[in-house]
Amino acid sequence: MANSQLDLLTDDRLRAALGSRQFRLYPEVGSTNDLAREWASNGAAEGSVVLAEEQHGGRGRFGRAWFAPAGTALLMSVILRPVVDAASLSRVTMLAAVSVAETIESRLSPQAHALGLKWPNDVQVAGKKVCGILPEAVWLGERAEFVVLGIGLNVRIDFAGSPVQTTAISLEPLTSQPIDRAELLAALLVRIEAWLPQLHAPGLWHAWRNRLVTLGEQVTAHSASGAISGEAVDVDESGALLLRLADSTIRRVVAGEVTLAK
Incomplete structure (x- = not known):
């Protein structure tokens, strides 16, 4: 397993991985979603991404706190400007879940358990959560002015002895080689960008539904x-x-x- 100190994100690493995409990298934040919302309100382009090495005030569903030590997770918020209303905001959740699943599926070792989605937006391996997703919209009338898509992907968090050791898992121990988080980020953004034009197409729903392990339970x-x-x-x-x-x-x-x- 890679030493997290050798995988610290830097502006240079991100520029090399992300090309022309706009990004902001912070060593420590309360919530990347909060910073992305402020940036989007000031005109940030679609696809701009906020990243943090360490987060101490991240939010999950029902306002739960979410923590990650430096160098152990991919903590990000992507600014999207889709045409959605309140009824179709869930399509952004589908897009994120499918994009994450596609990104990490190819990295799992043959011995790893199958990946699946727990309704509505948890990505799991072996029944344990490897990634959480939280889209938050800012509304202009009945339409979203923009959506901040928060993603927290456990790369090498050690959950041993923690309250969530039986329900959470990290990606790197399930792979056959160390994870480069800058490369992982770039691959994930490629999948998000590929699905965006199909946000309201039936194919996205089918791709999401086909991975749901909740059905039948x-x-x-x-x-x-x-x-x-x-x-x-x-x-x-x-x-x-x-x-x-x-x-x-x-x-x-x-x-x-x-x-x-x-």
Whole structure:
């Protein structure tokens, strides 16, 4: 496994990897999404990316904090300017999840467990989370003025002894060679850019749905309005999860988090 100190990001490394793409690199931040939102509000172009070596105030779903020591993760926020409204913002989540999955699939060693997506936006290997995704939109009327797409990918975080050691995993131990985070970033941005023109096309939904490991499972869906349990039978084209309840009715879950039912 590579020493994280040998893989520290620098402006020179990023320029070489990213070419003409605009970026801002910070040694330590509270949240890359917050900095990207400010930059986007001041006119940053689509595709501009904010990166941090260390993050101490990152957000996950339901406002959970997210931490990563220096050199151990890919902490980034990409500025996008898609044509989306509130109902179609979930397409950005699909785009991000599929792009991350495609980027890391080819890097997994033959011995690694299969990669899958846990509804709606966690990328998992062997049932453990390797990447989290958080899109945040700034609205201009009913349309998004821009979307800040936050991505936190565990590259070489040591979770041993941590509260999440049974639910989180890092990418590098699952590969046959050390990870170059600048190269990984460049490859991920290429996949995001490739999917952007297809944001509203059926192919993106199919690529996302086909990787969902949640489907067919008995799950409990947790949201701000409470929790419901049932079989995850499908997802619709807006990204909502369709649950078959005990009385055979179908309940549509638009947002939240799912856990395997006990």
